[in-house]
Amino acid sequence: MSASLAGAPVFALQDGNNFYVSCERVFNPRLENKPVCVLSSNDGCAIARSSECKALGVKMGDPLFQLQDLVRRHGLICLSSNFALYGDLSARVLEVLSQFSPDIEPYSIDENFVRVERMRLLWPDLTQMGQAMVARVKQWVNIPTCVGFGTSKTMAKLSNHVAKKNPQFGGVFDSTSYPAKELGALLATISVGEVWGVGRRIAEKLNAMGIHTVQDLRQSSPKFIRSHFSVVMERTVAELQGISCLDLEDVAPPKQQIISSKSFGTMVSTQEELGEALTSYVTRAAEKLRAQRSVCGAVHVFVMTNRYTTRDPQYCNGITIPLPNPSADTMALAGAALAGLKAIYRKGYAFKKTGVMLLDLSPAGIVQGSWFDQVEVQSRQSDVVMAALDSLNARFGRDTVTVAAAGTQKRWVARAENRTQRFTTRWTELPKAYAK
Template sequence: MIALVDCNNFYVSCERVFDPRLEGRQVGVLSNNDSCIVARSSELKSQGVEMGAAMHLLPPHVRHQAVLLSSNYALYGDMSRRVTQILGEFSPHIEVYSIDESFVGFQGFDPSTLEEHSHQLRRTVLKWTGIPVSVGIAQTRVLAKVANRAAKMNPAYEGVCMLDADNGHTTRSLLQNLPVTELWGVARRTGERLAVMGIETAWQLREADPKRIRRAFSVVLERIVWELRGQPAITLDDMAAPKRQIMVSRSFGRLTSDPTDLREAVRQHAARAGEKLRRQGSVAKAVMVFVRTNPFQPSQPQYRNSAVVPLAQPCNDTRDIAQAAARGLDIVFLEGYRYQKVGVMLLDISDEANRQLSLGETTQSEGERKRRQNLMATVDILNRELGRDKVRLGLPRQENSWRLKCEKRSPRYTTRWEELVVVKS
């Protein structure tokens, strides 16, 4: 058996741990530059506020009543790490799926004890971190996702739902009432194509011919069919294939026409893209840089452009990527415009393990490539263990236009000495 442990309203829950005054109130967490809602408390959801709603379009009564906070990713990441450590006390088999979700393997456990074991897990996580979680248990990851959804939505389960694929009216009822597009791994367009075949619910997909599904769609969707039947067929690698393109972009905190602002932002984005590329064990062959003004200010001169700069050889070295990105920026930048956004995209990505020497490379250059790999690996380790951007290319100015707006961010209680909780008696 396997369980999916999902933190409830995770970002909001993290904020409430350190500010109990937020309990019972409408709370929302905002995206970069405080522009959109990316997390909502149950109270805010009940007001009809959708995920991704623009802050400036919220109804006046919501803006006046709700507490809207800037994203505090340092806090959320640290709280996620603490929750994962606690899960390790209940099973040695932990697969982190996202910042607020982990699969917990219960191989060798007595199935009759798993519900009480999971209730104890919930109580421990809540007591030690203050984060409420829901637990879905089943024979497969896909069914565990379905069970977790039920545990979260139906108070009768008290946060823990266990499904049996082969013997249970509950399982059939849940799958018959679950739209196929709500299943893990089934996108909206896939759902539209399934509907043409008369498959609209998770139960109908479960009963479909797996080979027919594979011929019409993919081997991954066939595996989802088997998983719905209780036969494990999916690993996390199946659901998280390496990205074929990596993009890092962000709107500026304020419009700028200063080329130094754009150069600093491009350098920062290139470094972040390089980290992501190395994390998935890939190399890129080209870098695209794009710029744009604010399309929602038509009274201002409008401009948008992009340029692709090929890399001398496939690589994931931040320095090469940043140099190529800087050349791309020089191509597209024009004076006289107030820019709102700049971005870096890595193109033509391939697996580093399958990389071959190009015609222009020699054995000596291969040795240099390995030294570069060791350097980048060291940089990644330092930034991972000591904190993001402890080692980076250049030092950005303190008052730059591209720095994110985070005017409503709460203190980073667990990762900054100077922002520790202050208790007054």
């Protein structure tokens, strides 16, 4: 019996192909086989590209204004991001994968780790299991996907890279059963920068040490790597050697800070409009704070002008406002943020962006006030109000009930001029079917 059949860890990494573009194609088949890119918030730059778009030379981060010639000459289709749709389809993919194993860790909106060794009696052949995953996700959600298998999360992620880049594997690569000599030769063709957790700077340092490929790093001594880098890189080498050091995270660890910010659709000059935008961002951040059952002890606010223009005067500033008591109350956080904005706002500037960071996070429920105040009573009252607020917005839609300071006109809202309908999450945007 093989080690994997005996119960050693085996991980799969499922990754949606060109995920945002694939989501758009689910409800608009006319986009198939056409160059399509999805733009960042405010229609700023390319964040997802179809294969046809990549063939035109479009790179991640290319700004929209540089793509206009491709739009005219090659019919490039540029769509505004539709994160409500992408998030919903991501959840549907996760539901499909749960039929293959209960042990799943969503890694990102388009990637999921699945631990599968307990399923080996049903699926002794991992390639067949991966092919079944790919087929079912395509049939039920219509999202093309690739699957890679490994005895560690790092090898599973690398195997997924192999599946994506090598069509002969049909979208599935199982490194656990691939012949050792052939696997080494294959990994020797992959740049070390493709390893999970190896960024550009680390890759450059490895290259200077004569380590250029994944196989080079895989054959290195973990202790030698640790002496030049860190215990994290030592762990990476062990994972490349098939030793599992990272298990699934059943529950993602609470974030140590929460950031909410966006560029404006139009330039903003008044403190009032900046305050509306800031309050809106605080509202989003506070929802995330409560969702992870945390409170924050300080609020950092920043503003900045458009650093890419030379016509207007430049200004950038930020300030941190400590809270008298840790809180997750939207109104308390918004009050602190607006006080910070008042301190750093300057007339005569056209602002492009503002944002908020919630800092000094701690678990809710262990807040202690001073001996004479009524913090505990106020905290309980706040919890009731915020729970009601979250419940209403979850049931009837975002911003059904919100802080008045967020305004109603919202002239500053980021551009999304080419956003498709939120087909699966808004009743008013359901697709229409016509019978003849």
